[in-house]
Amino acid sequence: MPRSQKSNLCVPEQCQQKQGETKVLRGAQAMATAKEEFPSSSTPPFRCTTQRKPGTKSCSTLQGTPRALFTPTTSHTRSYAGAKNKDEKRRSSSQEPPSTKRSRKDPLTKKVGTLVQFLLQTYKLKKLVMKEDMLKIVSKKYKSHFLEILRRASFSMEVVFGIDLKEIDSIKPSYALVSKMDLPNNGRLSRGRGLPKTGLLMILLGVIFMKGNCASEEKIWEFLNKMRIFAGKRHFIFGEPRKLITQDFVKLKYLQYRQVPNSDPPSYEFLWGPRAHAETSKMKVLEFLAKINDTVPSALPSLYEEALRDEEERARATVLDRADPTAMASAVRVPVPGPAAPPRPSEA
Structure with a gap:
């Protein structure tokens, strides 16, 4: 077999893992569409994509390309020298990504962003969402587009913030906002x-699931960097990513962060923490990834089969727990925590 053909072949499990990683990345990039839906009036709490320059009255709007959510804040220099400035504006307009142009032309985008803001505030107050209130936010002018606006806002809430919008009463339409996991302070980590x-x-x-239930720190940051999330660079949603991932999530026991045994120089890896095992499952995580990629969990057979086995073990553990509460610990296989990782120097 020619070398060029042979190099393109891979073991089925490896191929599925690659496909899975691609799907997760697509889903993560899908999170970026939410930033196009945050109107400029949303700051605070949302940041602008450009820095304020001395002498200017306000910062730019939060419109951008789909990757903009993960792109570090940058300042843009302009030339205001007559015709040269006009040429530059025409040139930048012609080179502007189509997605940005579409978002600016799409009259629903601003309404979606306004509705997302309303849903976040309602979630913060732990209140039910009434359809009549959402219709007021959308306004009569866009009432005929309400279902599309609600669909897009619901997608943003789920993908970006991990919050489901669930209908609880169809007679007097009302919805509950439910977090996929029970993080403190409604998932904000810091009170208020x-x-x-x-x-x-x-x-x-x-x-972590797709990496065989244990992902090296190198692989985690390799993935996050593709999402434009960098250690030491503050993100407008996630704050300082390294602290969030290696300290906050670890302290809350959603992640395990440990040194790889006998590694020299020391290397580190991530696993699911005990609270992750308790509050979610491999199937729920796989369903989350499948939904944001508009596919089904069975599209990744090996991961799907593992998730099914996990569901079966959980079901057996539930039955045993009802019969004998002490039996559950031995029925569910939860990874034993390794030695805690020592503090790592922060990256600038």
């Missing part, structure tokens, strides 16, 4: 500050 971090946690659990 920040935005829910559950979406990123679900993504991380998915990557």
Whole structure:
């Protein structure tokens, strides 16, 4: 067999893992569409994509390409020298990504962003969401587009913030906002500050699952960098990513972060923490990844089969627990925590 053909072949499990990683990345990039839906009036709590320059009155809007959610904040320099400035504006307009142009032309985008803001505030207050209130937010002008606006806002809430919008009464239409995991302070980690971090946690659990239930720190950051999330660079939703992942999620026992035994120089790896095992499952994580990629969990057979086995073990453990509460610990196979990772120097 020619070398060029042979190099393209891989073991089925490896191929499925690659496909799975691609799906997760697509899903993570799908999170970026939410930033196009956050209107400029949303700051605070949302940041602008450009820095304020001396002498200017305000910062730019939060519109951008699908990857903009994960792109570090940058400042843009402009030339205001007559015709040269006009040429530059025409040139930048012609080179502007189609997705940005579409978002600016799409009249629903701003309404979606406004509705997302309303849903986040309602979730923070732990209240039910009434359809009549959402219709007021959308306004009569866009009432005929309400279902599409609601669909897009619901997608953003689930993918970015890990919050499901569930209908609880169809007669007097009302909805409950339910987090996929029970993080403190409605997923904001800090009381009264920040935005829910559950979406990123679900993504991380998915990557660990696809890496054989144990992912090296190198692989985790390799993936996050593709999402434009960098250690030491503050993210407008996730804050300082290294602290969030290696300290906050670890302290809350959603992730395990440990040194690889006998590694020299020391290397580190991530596993699911006990609270992740308790509050979610491999099937739920796989369903989350499948939904944001508009596919089904069975599209990744090996991961799906493992998730099914996990569901069966959980079902057996539930039965045993009802009969004998002490039997559950031996029925569910939860990884034994390794030695805690020593503090790592922060990256600038």
